[in-house]
Amino acid sequence: MKESRRKFLKIAGVSAIGIGTGSVLTAFASSGSKEEKAAQAAGARFKHRAESLKAGHWGMVIDTRKIDADLAAKIQETCHSIHNVPGIEGKQELKWIWPSDYKHVFPMQTNPYVSEQLKKAPILALCNHCENPPCVRVCPTKATFQREDGIIMMDFHRCIGCRFCMAGCPYGARSFNFRDPKPFIKEMDPMYPHRMIGVVEKCNFCDERLARGQMPACVEVSKGAILFGDLDDPDSNVRKALRANTTIRRKPSLGTSPSVYYIV
Amino acid sequence: MLEKAINGSSKYWIWIASLLLIIGVAGLAWMKQLDQGLVITGMSRDVTWGFYIAQFTFLVGVAAGGVMLVLPYYLHDYKAFGRITVLGEFLAIASIVMCLLFIIADMGFPSRLMNVIIYASPDSMLFWDMIVLNGYLFLNILVGWNVLEAERNGVPAKKWVKIFALISIPWAFGIHTVTAYLYCGLPGRGFWLSAIIAPRFLASAFAAGPAFLIILATILKKTTGFDSGEKALRTLSKIVCYALIANVFFFICEVFVVFYSQNPEHMDHFIYLFWGTGNLVPFMWASMILMVTGIVLLLIPKYRNNLSLLPWICGIVFIGTWLDKGLGFVTGGFVPNPLHEYTEYAPTALELVISMGIFATGFLVLTLLFKMVVGIKQESGDTTPH
Numbered sequence: 001m002k003e004s005r006r007k008f009l010k011i012a013g014v015s016a017i018g019i020g021t022g023s024v025l026t027a028f029a030s031s032g033s034k035e036e037k038a039a040q041a042a043g044a045r046f047k048h049r050a051e052s053l054k055a056g057h058w059g060m061v062i063d064t065r066k067i068d069a070d071l072a073a074k075i076q077e078t079c080h081s082i083h084n085v086p087g088i089e090g091k092q093e094l095k096w097i098w099p100s101d102y103k104h105v106f107p108m109q110t111n112p113y114v115s116e117q118l119k120k121a122p123i124l125a126l127c128n129h130c131e132n133p134p135c136v137r138v139c140p141t142k143a144t145f146q147r148e149d150g151i152i153m154m155d156f157h158r159c160i161g162c163r164f165c166m167a168g169c170p171y172g173a174r175s176f177n178f179r180d181p182k183p184f185i186k187e188m189d190p191m192y193p194h195r196m197i198g199v200v201e202k203c204n205f206c207d208e209r210l211a212r213g214q215m216p217a218c219v220e221v222s223k224g225a226i227l228f229g230d231l232d233d234p235d236s237n238v239r240k241a242l243r244a245n246t247t248i249r250r251k252p253s254l255g256t257s258p259s260v261y262y263i264v
Numbered sequence: 265m266l267e268k269a270i271n272g273s274s275k276y277w278i279w280i281a282s283l284l285l286i287i288g289v290a291g292l293a294w295m296k297q298l299d300q301g302l303v304i305t306g307m308s309r310d311v312t313w314g315f316y317i318a319q320f321t322f323l324v325g326v327a328a329g330g331v332m333l334v335l336p337y338y339l340h341d342y343k344a345f346g347r348i349t350v351l352g353e354f355l356a357i358a359s360i361v362m363c364l365l366f367i368i369a370d371m372g373f374p375s376r377l378m379n380v381i382i383y384a385s386p387d388s389m390l391f392w393d394m395i396v397l398n399g400y401l402f403l404n405i406l407v408g409w410n411v412l413e414a415e416r417n418g419v420p421a422k423k424w425v426k427i428f429a430l431i432s433i434p435w436a437f438g439i440h441t442v443t444a445y446l447y448c449g450l451p452g453r454g455f456w457l458s459a460i461i462a463p464r465f466l467a468s469a470f471a472a473g474p475a476f477l478i479i480l481a482t483i484l485k486k487t488t489g490f491d492s493g494e495k496a497l498r499t500l501s502k503i504v505c506y507a508l509i510a511n512v513f514f515f516i517c518e519v520f521v522v523f524y525s526q527n528p529e530h531m532d533h534f535i536y537l538f539w540g541t542g543n544l545v546p547f548m549w550a551s552m553i554l555m556v557t558g559i560v561l562l563l564i565p566k567y568r569n570n571l572s573l574l575p576w577i578c579g580i581v582f583i584g585t586w587l588d589k590g591l592g593f594v595t596g597g598f599v600p601n602p603l604h605e606y607t608e609y610a611p612t613a614l615e616l617v618i619s620m621g622i623f624a625t626g627f628l629v630l631t632l633l634f635k636m637v638v639g640i641k642q643e644s645g646d647t648t649p650h
Binding site for chain 1: 307308376
């Protein structure tokens with residue numbers, strides 16, 4: 001079982017060191033555990049693709065000033081079509097990235113006198129790929145897990161559909177397949193798997209595109225309004241943007257430390 | 265001992281058949297849910313847990329409530345409970361069976377249930393909940409069965425049985441504490457993010473569980489002649505009373521913190537539940553009124569000691585605590601959602617039918633176990649207290 005698990009991670013183009021590390025219980029254990037060593041040994045047999053994009057910790061900066069309703073809709077449509085997110089409407093909808101507004105995306109950070117521009121602006125909501133993710137902590141099967149480069153992944157083949165991660169997520173970023181999504185997918189994209197009934201899904205920072213050397217789809221269609229890069233690299237585009245602008249993150253008081261930053 | 269359960273009057277068999285009928289109908293509804301997914305429920309992207317998980321949460325309490333018989337008997341040698349501790353243990357078994365079935369009913373991908381063991385994740389409170397619930401089930405089967413068998417053979421129970429009975433006492437507190445931890449450790453859910461949740465769960469459990477036992481004891485006396493004894497019921501009624509007072513007190517503590525601090529992330533859930541436009545408002549107020557009424561009636565000796573009135577008071581207590589924990593608690597935590605949007609939840613008919621099937625399964629287990637108990641008590645001539 002462990003072997004196939006590792007294969008899955010390797011194919012996704014990552015190291016398996018994420019398993020079991022960064023957890024509450026192993027945080028006190030000394031580094032270089034058996035699991036890690038085994039993962040490193042396995043790593044010798046799996047190579048990163050030469051063209052894949054790598055980072056110490058992926059981060060995103062969304063310049064809300066540059067996104068209007070049309071662009072937001074286009075971003076959402078692009079993301080949902082390449083990830084086979086079904087177009088189900090109503091209370092049981094699924095969404096990975098969607099335009100909301102300032103008072104809902106930042107419910108405790110608003111005030112009655114925010115600028116007219118901010119009041120009207122579509123603010124994109126998506127998974128924050130938290131550094132300290134509650135969803136990963138609560139998952140009873142490690143079906144949702146944190147990669148070394150900070151991306152919070154979903155293993156659709158392991159998820160038992162308990163939806164504990166949805167209760168745990170403080171950002172409402174996760175969706176559940178209440179029904180078979182297939183009839184609701186307009187055009188199936190063969191580059192990404194569709195899901196079965198009963199599993200949870202969410203934004204994956206386009207890990208499948210990063211592995212192919214491409215930027216996330218939302219970044220590509222955003223005309224520069226969304227930046228994506230390595231937060232660990234002081235010279236990266238995201239770090240430059242963070243230095244030059246005042247940015248905020250969602251619900252900072254919760255200690256989740258989101259990897260998505262907003263210029264407002 | 266099982267033969268005692270298959271030897272009954274026609275009324276007994278009609279009861280069993282009705283339960284099986286409900287289970288059968290619910291089984292069909294569950295097949296539909298397996299085929300189509302949780303789309304058949306009233307749950308949504310915002311309210312991701314509903315009636316199933318709420319029943320699970322409440323029933324963990326009923327299961328833990330059995331310890332209010334086990335603790336006085338095994339720790340304090342309170343003899344009046346000696347004859348009926350097995351009823352508490354068997355109620356715990358039936359409740360845990362229902363809890364596990366509700367968890368399975370709620371799963372999106374139930375065929376992957378074993379992933380919880382295969383990919384054991386000690387960071388997840390659900391992992392620990394699985395361990396404590398199954399452990400409690402095992403302990404109660406072990407202790408209940410052996411004590412009953414010893415009684416049947418007219419010998420005192422073996423010493424090792426007592427050791428497991430003693431272990432089951434802190435374990436009972438454990439099951440409801442861990443169940444509370446499922447909720448109260450989530451940073452983004454203000455309604456649940458409170459250290460009072462586990463104590464409050466225990467207090468409401470120690471009211472609801474013994475209240476239900478008093479009702480069951482009354483039914484047993486009417487239908488089988490087995491008398492639990494006035495002294496035992498009177499003591500239980502006092503336990504219900506003080507546990508209920510503790511529950512309401514803890515709730516008031518929570519209400520004070522929430523409304524005096526005026527922190528909207530916590531307060532807005534309470535406003536939704538008690539003063540909002542949602543469909544839960546009348547149920548929440550009914551819960552409060554029933555619990556306060558229960559306290560008043562149980563505090564006055566004239567009413568508490570009236571054994572024909574007591575089961576009705578216990579009914580009030582049971583429904584009051586159920587509305588609070590089995591209806592309001594879970595949904596209340598999801599509304600408003602993390603984006604501060606309000607999405608209503610109400611269970612669908614199919615969701616309720618499946619739930620009824622699980623309740624019927626629990627009652628079936630309870631009936632068979634209690635039938636065994638009564639059969640053996642009749643055999644040993646122990647149908648009335650000495």
